[in-house]
Amino acid sequence: MMAGFEALDVLGLLLAFVFTVLVLLYAFGDIPYFRLAIHIFIGVAAGYASAVALRDVVYPYLVAPALSLLGGGTPPQGLGWLVLQVILVVLLLLKLSRRSARLGNPATAVLVGVGAAVAIGGAVQGTLIPQTMNAISFFPQAVGVELDNDLLYSLALGIFMLVGVVSTLAYFHFGAGKGSEQAPQRSGLLLFLSEVGQLFIAITFGVVFAGVYLAALSALIERLFFLWNTLGAFLAG
Amino acid sequence: MASQPPRNPEEELPDWLKKLRAEQEDDVFGEQNGISPFEGEKDAPEAGTPAEPEEMSAPSEPFEGADDEEQEPPEWLLNIRRRQEREMARQRGETGEPQGAMGEGEESGEAPLPDWLDELRETDAPPEGEETSLPSKAFREEPLPSMGDSEDELPKWLSGIKEEAGDAEEEATGAPHMPAFTVGDGEEELPFDTGELPDWLLEEKGEEAEEIAPRQAEGAAELEPAELPDWLRAMRPMEAVTPAFIPGEEREPESQETVGPLSGLHGVVPAESEVGRFGRPPLYSMKLQATESQQRHAALLDAMLAEERVVPQAVSKPPSLRDRVLHWLVAGVLILALLVPVLTRSSNAPLPVESPPMGIQATFELIDNLAAGSPVLVAVEYQPATSGELQAAAGAVLDHLWVKGAHLALLSTQPTGPALGERLLDEVQTAGSYTNLGYLAGGSTALAGFATAPRSILSLAVGDGSGLDAPQLQSIQTADDFAMVVVLSDDPATARDWVEQVGTAMESTPLVMVLSAQAEPLIRPYFQGEVGLVKGLVGGVLGGAYYEGVSGSRGLASSYWDAFSIGLSATALVLLVGGILSAARPEQDESAKGKKGGGR
Numbered sequence: 117m118m119a120g121f122e123a124l125d126v127l128g129l130l131l132a133f134v135f136t137v138l139v140l141l142y143a144f145g146d147i148p149y150f151r152l153a154i155h156i157f158i159g160v161a162a163g164y165a166s167a168v169a170l171r172d173v174v175y176p177y178l179v180a181p182a183l184s185l186l187g188g189g190t191p192p193q194g195l196g197w198l199v200l201q202v203i204l205v206v207l208l209l210l211k212l213s214r215r216s217a218r219l220g221n222p223a224t225a226v227l228v229g230v231g232a233a234v235a236i237g238g239a240v241q242g243t244l245i246p247q248t249m250n251a252i253s254f255f256p257q258a259v260g261v262e263l264d265n266d267l268l269y270s271l272a273l274g275i276f277m278l279v280g281v282v283s284t285l286a287y288f289h290f291g292a293g294k295g296s297e298q299a300p301q302r303s304g305l306l307l308f309l310s311e312v313g314q315l316f317i318a319i320t321f322g323v324v325f326a327g328v329y330l331a332a333l334s335a336l337i338e339r340l341f342f343l344w345n346t347l348g349a350f351l352a353g
Numbered sequence: 354m355a356s357q358p359p360r361n362p363e364e365e366l367p368d369w370l371k372k373l374r375a376e377q378e379d380d381v382f383g384e385q386n387g388i389s390p391f392e393g394e395k396d397a398p399e400a401g402t403p404a405e406p407e408e409m410s411a412p413s414e415p416f417e418g419a420d421d422e423e424q425e426p427p428e429w430l431l432n433i434r435r436r437q438e439r440e441m442a443r444q445r446g447e448t449g450e451p452q453g454a455m456g457e458g459e460e461s462g463e464a465p466l467p468d469w470l471d472e473l474r475e476t477d478a479p480p481e482g483e484e485t486s487l488p489s490k491a492f493r494e495e496p497l498p499s500m501g502d503s504e505d506e507l508p509k510w511l512s513g514i515k516e517e518a519g520d521a522e523e524e525a526t527g528a529p530h531m532p533a534f535t536v537g538d539g540e541e542e543l544p545f546d547t548g549e550l551p552d553w554l555l556e557e558k559g560e561e562a563e564e565i566a567p568r569q570a571e572g573a574a575e576l577e578p579a580e581l582p583d584w585l586r587a588m589r590p591m592e593a594v595t596p597a598f599i600p601g602e603e604r605e606p607e608s609q610e611t612v613g614p615l616s617g618l619h620g621v622v623p624a625e626s627e628v629g630r631f632g633r634p635p636l637y638s639m640k641l642q643a644t645e646s647q648q649r650h651a652a653l654l655d656a657m658l659a660e661e662r663v664v665p666q667a668v669s670k671p672p673s674l675r676d677r678v679l680h681w682l683v684a685g686v687l688i689l690a691l692l693v694p695v696l697t698r699s700s701n702a703p704l705p706v707e708s709p710p711m712g713i714q715a716t717f718e719l720i721d722n723l724a725a726g727s728p729v730l731v732a733v734e735y736q737p738a739t740s741g742e743l744q745a746a747a748g749a750v751l752d753h754l755w756v757k758g759a760h761l762a763l764l765s766t767q768p769t770g771p772a773l774g775e776r777l778l779d780e781v782q783t784a785g786s787y788t789n790l791g792y793l794a795g796g797s798t799a800l801a802g803f804a805t806a807p808r809s810i811l812s813l814a815v816g817d818g819s820g821l822d823a824p825q826l827q828s829i830q831t832a833d834d835f836a837m838v839v840v841l842s843d844d845p846a847t848a849r850d851w852v853e854q855v856g857t858a859m860e861s862t863p864l865v866m867v868l869s870a871q872a873e874p875l876i877r878p879y880f881q882g883e884v885g886l887v888k889g890l891v892g893g894v895l896g897g898a899y900y901e902g903v904s905g906s907r908g909l910a911s912s913y914w915d916a917f918s919i920g921l922s923a924t925a926l927v928l929l930v931g932g933i934l935s936a937a938r939p940e941q942d943e944s945a946k947g948k949k950g951g952g953r
Contacts (some may be wrong), residue, residue, distance in 0.1 A: 338741025
């Protein structure tokens, strides 16, 4: 039995080594070996996700209670919930056919409506209000206190934050005044603020790109260590 | 069936009625010995009416010969007749009516009337050529003229009341008393003979008439036309606003029905003629009436849409030899910079320990203050592609948790999360207890439910079979019952879902984020500030190295640190050299600009 597990581990290591090399071949371009590795990876990932969904969702929430009901037992979540779940599942499956797709709209509406309500409520409570308060909090709380280095630093940081927030929001304001003869144009102040906002947005995108590069660099380092360790293990026998 | 003899109506009358009739006959014909005009009219046979039985007409026999000269009428009736004859003669003299008009009623076959009644009818009849709205029969049956023909017919007490009533009415209304009807050209038909009025009364009547006429004219002039309010004017029917017939406009001849029961009527609603008319409908112009400003805006919008429809063609120009060399040179430098520390397994670069970032320091302090056996929820929310980075970043954190004796509960909203969590724990040096709660389907909606009622959400989830029923997790009723929630994520959207749905539902439980370097910049604002919902933040290999340096452990981050440092240095060197070379060859940029401009 242990030999079987060890064989699977060895096979897994070998497959991981081969597919890592195939992916790294992308350095030579979009070659067929790279495509083969990507297609296999997508297929395995989708199959694994489906297997997990069947095991962790469909079976415990739908199949097992139905079997329990057919066997004379009582579903854990109650008969009403089971019937409701079955109805929604059936309606959602009707989306597969173009003729009966309209019958699946109620189930889709439940999904979209509940999801939108949850997302909006969370965004207001968790993002909009806290981020607004955080942007304000960089200004010194006390007024009239003696200015020291910390207070000057906090004041400068607050002004920087104010300029960054206002100019970034101004960049995404696309309203324009109506000219008499010319095409609608943004006002001069709005153009200036949007130019400043572009600078802050560029810095933000640069930071995000640097993070993506760091993540890719970390993944490459981890794969290089894996390849070297695996190769060393095979060479060592 | 035997025929019955004709019934005598007189026999059917009750006794009291017979007695009453006898008394009336005695009163009317016996004592006064007068003639009732109605009796005479009643006795006259009418066309089409059956003759009355002989018994019923018997009492009126003595009066049927009202015209009989043998019975001389009373003196007062003769006076009335004479006066009426004089009046008739006077009117005939004015209108020129022939004398023979008296016998028209008899010639027409009508029932014979008494002479005085015929004369009265002719007197009350309108002159020729003047129309009257009253039917002739109704006019003849009007009792008022006969009642007021003579002052003699009224008792004195009634005449006085009548005169007083007329004067009172005139005073109350302010208008002269108008007679019930007039005959002739405005000439009043007075209920009494003017010849009998005294002179002073006639003079007063003439003066009064002269005073009334100017007052009526003044009153008519003073009357102003009524002004309708706007709201009432708006409610007028269209017929009131638009006259059916405009003067000067030729009116369409109304159709006249020629057949059917409506034959001869005008203005009948046409049925067949209007319905039967068919014709081509009117043509309306479909040209849009747009102003110049609207046309300018439409042109601007059309230009914008036209630009969107233009798909830029991909330029498939093969890279030049110089570009190929540069490409391989940059790749070679970076790979060599990484391979050297990997192949040599060097660890020469010291781990960063001095002045760690606030997020790492806060995370360390939070974990360090945990009590032994505290339940800690670990959300594995990253993809296999970033597992290497997350393992290096989270290894030291999980090792620290197990060192403090925390019980880990793994949970993921991604199907690959539970397996990645198991693999992650295998890399942790220190062994500890954990429970894999498995896959939580539903995304952010499921997270909102888990934050408030995790047992309801996970009641049927399968994993290792224990779930929240594990001894270390039996006290968990909400997400706030965990001692700490650690989220391992490489996606800023997923991390934000945890902040918005779970972080807002917890009051005392700290939320710690261990993130990939690509997600850290977008989640950091949730950590900074006074309202930070994230209490600890560790980002990427750099964060893991810092944490290992602070905690004094040696994990994956330490292994990767040399390669990571050299790789970052090489990257910075390549960027610097590339920038210098680009600045030293400005002509290439100008030529590129020229090509770009020419391509437009």
